[in-house]
Amino acid sequence: MQTPILILVLLGLMAFAFHLGKTRSLATVGGRTGIRQLHSLPAYYGFYTALWAGLPALLIAGVWLFFESSVITSMVVAGLPAELRDQPPAQLGLLVNDITNLANGNIVSRAVDDQLRAAADHMNALRGIGKTALTAVALCIALGAGALAWRTIGPRMRARNRVEAIVNALLIISSLIAILTTVGIVLSVLFESFQFFHKIPLTDFLFGLEWSPQIALRADQVGASGAFGAVPLFTGTLLISVIALMVAVPIGLMSAIYLADYASPRLRSYAKPVLEVLAGVPTVVYGFFAALTLAPAIRGAGEAMGLSVSSESALAAGLVMGVMIIPFVSSLSDDVINAVPQSLRDASYALGATRSETIRQVILPAALPGIMGGILLAASRAIGETMIVVMAAGLSANMTINPLDSVTTVTVQIVTLLVGDQEFDSAKTLAAFALGLLLFIVTLGLNIVALHIVRKYREQYE
Amino acid sequence: MTTAESAASEAELPVPKAGVSIGSRPLDDDFKTVGNVRVNDARMSCTDVNVFYGEKHAIKHVDLDIGKNQVIAMIGPSGCGKSTFLRCLNRMNDTIDVCRVSGAIALDGQDIYDKKLDVVPLRAQVGMVFQKPNPFPKSIYDNIAYGPRIHGLAASRVELDEIVERSLTKAGLWDEVKDRLDQPGTGLSGGQQQRLCIARTIAVEPEVILMDEPCSALDPIATAKVEELIDELRENYTIAIVTHSMQQAARVSQRTAYFHLGHLVEVGETTEIFTNPRHKLTEDYITGRFG
Numbered sequence: 212m213q214t215p216i217l218i219l220v221l222l223g224l225m226a227f228a229f230h231l232g233k234t235r236s237l238a239t240v241g242g243r244t245g246i247r248q249l250h251s252l253p254a255y256y257g258f259y260t261a262l263w264a265g266l267p268a269l270l271i272a273g274v275w276l277f278f279e280s281s282v283i284t285s286m287v288v289a290g291l292p293a294e295l296r297d298q299p300p301a302q303l304g305l306l307v308n309d310i311t312n313l314a315n316g317n318i319v320s321r322a323v324d325d326q327l328r329a330a331a332d333h334m335n336a337l338r339g340i341g342k343t344a345l346t347a348v349a350l351c352i353a354l355g356a357g358a359l360a361w362r363t364i365g366p367r368m369r370a371r372n373r374v375e376a377i378v379n380a381l382l383i384i385s386s387l388i389a390i391l392t393t394v395g396i397v398l399s400v401l402f403e404s405f406q407f408f409h410k411i412p413l414t415d416f417l418f419g420l421e422w423s424p425q426i427a428l429r430a431d432q433v434g435a436s437g438a439f440g441a442v443p444l445f446t447g448t449l450l451i452s453v454i455a456l457m458v459a460v461p462i463g464l465m466s467a468i469y470l471a472d473y474a475s476p477r478l479r480s481y482a483k484p485v486l487e488v489l490a491g492v493p494t495v496v497y498g499f500f501a502a503l504t505l506a507p508a509i510r511g512a513g514e515a516m517g518l519s520v521s522s523e524s525a526l527a528a529g530l531v532m533g534v535m536i537i538p539f540v541s542s543l544s545d546d547v548i549n550a551v552p553q554s555l556r557d558a559s560y561a562l563g564a565t566r567s568e569t570i571r572q573v574i575l576p577a578a579l580p581g582i583m584g585g586i587l588l589a590a591s592r593a594i595g596e597t598m599i600v601v602m603a604a605g606l607s608a609n610m611t612i613n614p615l616d617s618v619t620t621v622t623v624q625i626v627t628l629l630v631g632d633q634e635f636d637s638a639k640t641l642a643a644f645a646l647g648l649l650l651f652i653v654t655l656g657l658n659i660v661a662l663h664i665v666r667k668y669r670e671q672y673e
Numbered sequence: 674m675t676t677a678e679s680a681a682s683e684a685e686l687p688v689p690k691a692g693v694s695i696g697s698r699p700l701d702d703d704f705k706t707v708g709n710v711r712v713n714d715a716r717m718s719c720t721d722v723n724v725f726y727g728e729k730h731a732i733k734h735v736d737l738d739i740g741k742n743q744v745i746a747m748i749g750p751s752g753c754g755k756s757t758f759l760r761c762l763n764r765m766n767d768t769i770d771v772c773r774v775s776g777a778i779a780l781d782g783q784d785i786y787d788k789k790l791d792v793v794p795l796r797a798q799v800g801m802v803f804q805k806p807n808p809f810p811k812s813i814y815d816n817i818a819y820g821p822r823i824h825g826l827a828a829s830r831v832e833l834d835e836i837v838e839r840s841l842t843k844a845g846l847w848d849e850v851k852d853r854l855d856q857p858g859t860g861l862s863g864g865q866q867q868r869l870c871i872a873r874t875i876a877v878e879p880e881v882i883l884m885d886e887p888c889s890a891l892d893p894i895a896t897a898k899v900e901e902l903i904d905e906l907r908e909n910y911t912i913a914i915v916t917h918s919m920q921q922a923a924r925v926s927q928r929t930a931y932f933h934l935g936h937l938v939e940v941g942e943t944t945e946i947f948t949n950p951r952h953k954l955t956e957d958y959i960t961g962r963f964g
């Protein structure tokens with residue numbers, strides 16, 4: 212049986228088992244009328260039976276599918292004639308590739324001889340056996356486990372607790388997967404970064420003022436002096452982020468105040484979703500808006516005033532990025548401003564305070580921690596943003612705080628380092644990991660501070 | 674209804690013997706309040722006040738005077754509109770979108786719902802203490818100083834200090850907090866918070882103080898302190914208090930108004946209402962047969 216069909220059959224079995232379990236639980240107490248004698252609701256007995264019927268079999272199927280190809284390959288290799296088997300691993304790998312291709316009916320890179328054909332047939336036979344065995348084993352397990360579970364059903368069986376234990380385990384496994392993935396990513400970045408720091412000293416990287424990641428491919432190559440000082444990249448990132456925040460914080464905060472305390476509920480119900488659409492615009496769209504519309508406009512305006520503006524400027528990227536992160540600031544601020552209890556507003560109004568006095572002196576101070584949290588989250592978003600900067604701010608690692616110059620950021624450099632053909636263990640490639648690690652540490656720090664502030668604020672009112 | 678008319682309608686009513694009351698449920702729309710709604714020296718005077726929350730008619734044709742330097746207690750079953758009526762008196766209902774108020778409410782003869790009237794100074798004149806203590810998440814000092822600061826009542830830090838001390842003393846809180854003025858007001862106990870809110874209200878020296886169940890969260894000792902305070906404040910202020918405690922109404926008020934489903938059923942001298950209620954509904958309520 213084909214694997215997808217097997218899975219469908221198993222799911223069907225589960226549904227059937229659910230029904231059987233439910234019916235049996237009711238039957239043991241003499242129908243609906245005896246339902247109070249059951250430890251759990253009938254549906255829990257159904258779920259219990261279904262889970263036993265489905266999960267073990269699915270698990271077996273999953274494990275087999277995971278190991279199928281390696282098991283079969285090693286068996287095929289073991290069955291090869293000795294003269295073919297005793298080759299260097301690389302040659303053997305090519306041979307196995309060809310056998311697999313032949314077995315799958317794909318194009319083969321060498322002349323097909325009898326030995327090859329025999330091996331391919333062997334492989335196909337093994338696969339067929341595997342499939343049949345899997346189908347038989349899975350169905351047997353499903354039926355067996357389901358039947359066993361079905362038999363244990365009785366009024367005093369604690370089906371609810373058992374089902375919930377299983378669900379609990381599934382939830383734990385899911386969150387473990389998420390956590391382990393994160394840990395894995397961090398560890399791999401960490402590991403590659405260590406390799407990088409073997410080649411380039413940590414202090415050069417952290418405090419070096421020049422960034423030009425060229426590495427000699429041959430000893431006699433010219434112009435191949437590499438410099439891996441991350442400071443210009445971080446100043447560039449900082450410059451653009453600061454410009455973005457200077458746009459987003461005032462606009463976002465003021466629109467949040469307007470929406471929360473001035474706008475009529477009707478206007479609010481329209482305006483808020485529209486504002487949040489800004490967050491849904493793909494960054495690449497912002498990017499070409501910045502590169503094709505805003506950057507030339509800024510350049511033109513600057514030249515009219517006699518300033519020299521590079522055609523890709525930090526200002527253009529920062530302004531557009533600022534627009535992009537407005538919703539982060541406004542939406543979060545709006546939420547925390549709304550969370551300030553009405554009773555505090557009433558208290559202030561009842562003392563004869565005007566609306567703006569109330570906002571300035573009661574609401575904003577009370578909401579400030581939450582607003583700070585929103586701003587920090589927006590900041591870490593700005594720091595991590597790549598696309599807009601790639602398109603609008605350029606690639607030259609200038610060390611400057613002049614917003615009219617072209618700068619580059621950490622994320623952009625990571626992209627350029629990894630695009631194109633490189634050796635995987637050259638300092639140039641590894642530098643990307645080191646940059647990623649540093650960036651990760653910075654945004655992680657920002658997020659931790661932001662979450663801490665937001666949590667503190669929550670405690671105040673809950 | 675003018676004073677003369679109400680006096681006339683009052684004269685036509687049969688004088689009930691003790692324990693024998695007039696009136697019946699339900700009250701119809703042209704129901705007339707039993708007792709004299711007018712007083713001689715009124716601070717506030719309400720005429721035909723109606724309040725709607727959307728479609729819901731929450732206050733129905735209420736006439737009522739609030740006498741100068743008097744405490745008037747408003748009693749009635751839950752949901753009858755006491756808070757709603759109280760909030761009309763300093764236009765706190767403006768902050769509720771669905772709420773509409775009609776009729777005339779005058780403070781010293783000036784209509785407070787006049788389009789040209791600025792609501793901000795009105796609220797400084799007519800202060801309010803809420804049912805639930807709602808101190809600002811600021812220091813105790815800043816809680817009290819908030820009102821005086823925004824109204825510019827103190828020319829210097831020294832004057833502000835004086836206002837803070839005076840208000841806290843009046844609210845009976847000074848001795849408890851004088852050493853911790855810089856600590857947050859939200860850190861006080863519930864009863865202390867309520868007295869802090871009272872102190873905050875009197876710091877702006879309003880002429881009328883509205884109190885919505887100010888003691889509902891307080892223990893008997895704190896309640897006694899607040900009641901004592903109300904009695905003292907009466908010398909200089911006019912006070913309207915909503916309460917669910919009949920005893921409290923009897924102890925602190927001179928006049929009592931009984932509300933029922935948006936109607937003002939009966940109003941009169943507190944001693945009269947409690948010893949000799951004239952409307953059946955009032956009698957049922959204060960003798961505990963209702964609510």
Ligand SMILES: Nc1ncnc2c1ncn2[C@@H]1O[C@H](COP(=O)(O)OP(=O)(O)OP(=O)(O)O)[C@@H](O)[C@H]1O
Nearest residue numbers: 726729731750751752753754755756757758769771
């Ligand atoms: N914001 C509002 N929106 C809609 N209806 C309201 C609102 N506030 C009050 N009401 C309604 O108006 C009526 C009067 O409410 P109000 O709060 O004045 O009662 P109350 O006499 O103060 O009651 P309690 O003694 O429980 O405080 C109630 O029926 C209530 O449901």
Ligand SMILES: [Mg+2]
Nearest residue numbers: 755756757885
């Ligand atoms: Mg109320």
